[in-house]
Amino acid sequence: MTGFSNTFAVMGECVDCSTNHKKRSKAELDRETFLEEDVENKDFLQTNFQERSSYSRGGLSERVAARAGFKVPSINTESNLWSLNISSPGVSPATLLESPVFLSNALLSPTTGKLSSLPSDHKAKDEFFDPTLIGLEHDDSQPYERTHDGGSRDSMAPADDGYNWRKYGQKLVKGSEYPRSYYKCTQPNCEVKKKVERSREGHITEIIYAKTHNHPKPPLNRRSGIGSSGTCNDMQIDGTEQQGLAGTNENIEWTSPVRNYGSMQVQNRTQFGYGDAAFFKDEDEEDRTSHMSDSMGYYGEADESEPKRRLEIKRTIQGGLPTQTHNNHVHYPVPHSISEGLVTASSSLFDFQTPMRPPWAGFSVYGGETELLGLSISGLAIGQERFSMPATGDPAGLMLQLPAEPKLEQVSQQELGFSRSSLIYRDTSSLPQI
DNA sequence: AGCCTTTGACCAGCG
DNA sequence: TCGCTGGTCAAAGGC
Numbered sequence: 001m002t003g004f005s006n007t008f009a010v011m012g013e014c015v016d017c018s019t020n021h022k023k024r025s026k027a028e029l030d031r032e033t034f035l036e037e038d039v040e041n042k043d044f045l046q047t048n049f050q051e052r053s054s055y056s057r058g059g060l061s062e063r064v065a066a067r068a069g070f071k072v073p074s075i076n077t078e079s080n081l082w083s084l085n086i087s088s089p090g091v092s093p094a095t096l097l098e099s100p101v102f103l104s105n106a107l108l109s110p111t112t113g114k115l116s117s118l119p120s121d122h123k124a125k126d127e128f129f130d131p132t133l134i135g136l137e138h139d140d141s142q143p144y145e146r147t148h149d150g151g152s153r154d155s156m157a158p159a160d161d162g163y164n165w166r167k168y169g170q171k172l173v174k175g176s177e178y179p180r181s182y183y184k185c186t187q188p189n190c191e192v193k194k195k196v197e198r199s200r201e202g203h204i205t206e207i208i209y210a211k212t213h214n215h216p217k218p219p220l221n222r223r224s225g226i227g228s229s230g231t232c233n234d235m236q237i238d239g240t241e242q243q244g245l246a247g248t249n250e251n252i253e254w255t256s257p258v259r260n261y262g263s264m265q266v267q268n269r270t271q272f273g274y275g276d277a278a279f280f281k282d283e284d285e286e287d288r289t290s291h292m293s294d295s296m297g298y299y300g301e302a303d304e305s306e307p308k309r310r311l312e313i314k315r316t317i318q319g320g321l322p323t324q325t326h327n328n329h330v331h332y333p334v335p336h337s338i339s340e341g342l343v344t345a346s347s348s349l350f351d352f353q354t355p356m357r358p359p360w361a362g363f364s365v366y367g368g369e370t371e372l373l374g375l376s377i378s379g380l381a382i383g384q385e386r387f388s389m390p391a392t393g394d395p396a397g398l399m400l401q402l403p404a405e406p407k408l409e410q411v412s413q414q415e416l417g418f419s420r421s422s423l424i425y426r427d428t429s430s431l432p433q434i
Numbered sequence: 435a436g437c438c439t440t441t442g443a444c445c446a447g448c449g
Numbered sequence: 450t451c452g453c454t455g456g457t458c459a460a461a462g463g464c
Binding site for chain 1: 437438439440441
């Protein structure tokens with residue numbers, strides 16, 4: 001396996017975790033006020049799964065952001081927009097979104113619940129985790145993406161998410177340090193646009209997508225081929241059925257009705273789904289539970305009976321959702337899977353909120369500055385192995401720095417039982433408990 | 435030739 | 450009505 005860049009980073013806004021944070025707008029302050037009030041709600045996640053109103057206003061992402069310190073993808077279902085704040089020098093967020101690290105359940109076959117594209121041997125696994133394929137390899141000499149024509153242009157290519165974009169404008173937006181670039185999907189009749197903000201160093205600080213693609217991703221030999229090169233395109237896919245599924249991860253073998261369900265959700269909501277609470281609005285809890293499992297592609301072990309699984313995934317829900325354990329030590333559902341499919345995205349949230357998850361399937365964020373150090377990311381559990389990378393934290397920006405070499409750990413099938421392909425943010429035992 | 439970025443101008447919404 | 454702001458247009462030029 002080639003080495004990982006040590007500059008891979010996921011950075012979000014730190015919500016009032018230090019007094020040295022940058023000045024914030026009134027809207028941000030108002031939001032924080034709202035968030036502080038909401039901390040009183042211990043079951044906020046469950047609430048958000050059941051209450052569309054708060055969810056659709058982006059409350060969930062903001063709450064998660066408030067608790068996790070990350071600015072997570074937010075969804076505005078009314079405007080059909082979502083935004084992502086992410087900084088990844090040399091790694092396009094879009095690539096990250098599609099990488100196995102963030103794709104989690106996307107690897108599950110919606111039909112069988114199995115990892116449809118799972119390599120069967122070590123070599124294959126290593127290849128699968130080739131960081132060049134998932135966009136984690138980073139050349140320090142290229143702090144940002146450039147167009148593939150050798151970087152002769154001064155411009156930086158938009159975050160490559162597999163689609164072709166044409167820049168049609170750039171503007172320095174008030175309140176933003178950096179200019180905002182406007183891109184349109186070059187596909188005829190596709191109205192998808194995105195706004196990208198980059199820092200002076202070329203780091204993408206924000207991406208906002210609008211609307212959804214009404215076409216599959218173009219072939220790889222398109223003009224702009226950075227980032228997605230080989231990411232997910234080597235798997236079988238029913239291309240005719242992914243119409244409307246924005247950025248469908250080609251790792252998924254869409255062969256079940258779940259595909260249609262997912263497609264419907266994406267078309268009606270947002271390009272990158274995150275959670276699916278609204279879908280369950282009019283359903284009773286059991287149905288909701290069932291749909292959750294469907295939507296997230298989780299079908300449990302192959303030898304489990306459907307009623308048993310239903311009863312189990314229900315007990316989960318009824319058992320409460322321990323989302324906050326201490327004042328400053330919080331286990332949060334982090335949107336680790338920010339892939340372009342709602343099926344995947346919805347599952348990620350559920351994975352993180354469930355108390356059924358194995359003990360390592362948590363993500364801790366500490367309120368103090370130094371406590372972030374030592375935070376680790378355990379990645380995609382694949383087959384019998386788990387991919388993990390110790391990370392160091394940047395207290396100011398919540399930047400997680402990954403070491404050169406990720407670590408593959410053996411993971412028992414039992415551990416993998418609940419969510420075998422989920423990316424796991426794990427708090428290490430070395431982290432201080434407050 | 436085609437596709438892209440750049441960039442100033444224009445437009446629409448809002449207070 | 451006016452100014453501000455974000456978003457878009459379109460001509461020019463590069464690759």
